[in-house]
Amino acid sequence: MKRIIQIAILILTSFATNSYAQIDTIKLKREARSLLREGNKLYNKQKFDEASIAYRKALGKNTKYDKASYNYGNALYQGKKYKEAVSQYELATKTAKTKVEKAEAYHNIGNAMMEQKQYQQAVDAYKNALRNNPGDDETRYNLAVAQKEAKKQEQQNKDNKDKDKKNQQDKDQKKDQDQQNKDQNKDKKEGDDKDDKKDQDQQNKDQNKDDKQDPKNDQNKKDNKQQKPQPGKMTPEQMKQLLESLNNEEKKTQKKMNVKKSKGRKVKQEKDW
Structure with missing residues (x-):
């Protein structure tokens, strides 16, 4: 009999616990919805920073609240916080209950990437949006714009890369030319110094030879010797x-x-007195 009573108590306790947990969950969801509505009112008044705070509090009550994630991303986007907005839109794609909601989240990811001039990432996001909602003409148009900008950016990056490569080649060529000129000037100076020394040695040699062969010099030496x-x-x-x-x-x-x-x-003389 005691065993039966204990089992009954355990069942009742477990049921009560689950009931309380469900009540808490329902309460948290209710609070999250209230915060969402508050955020929407602030958003409509273009108070985007205050709306972001309300949406963040809503997510604190219910982390899987897809509408709160999506609206939080929109508030961040309007506040030009595009990188943070992308994080919330990505969370919304994981918690979205329908393909249309997922497509809207991907669409906004593409918009945020366009604002950051990350055109290839925008192309990928718009394609994902169309996979979930092929009939969205606005997304299709944005995709065409993103593809055009991505191609232009790719060509510009290529041109900049080629330009940098050419500038580096010109820089290396100038460096090599300067070194070559330096080496040539050094060799020329050394050659000129050798030629000058050679000319001076030859001049001294010729002078000594002339002095030796000039008979006047011999005569002068002889005369000087005789006159001394x-x-x-x-x-x-x-x-x-x-x-x-x-x-x-x-x-x-x-x-x-x-x-x-x-x-x-x-x-x-004697005086004559």
């Missing part, structure tokens, strides 16, 4: 000049002596 007096000896010319100088001195001395004799002494 030897120590302790006098040339005949010097001896002649010396004798003439001595004779002149002697004549001057003799002349002075004669003048002195002719004058004589003064004679003292």
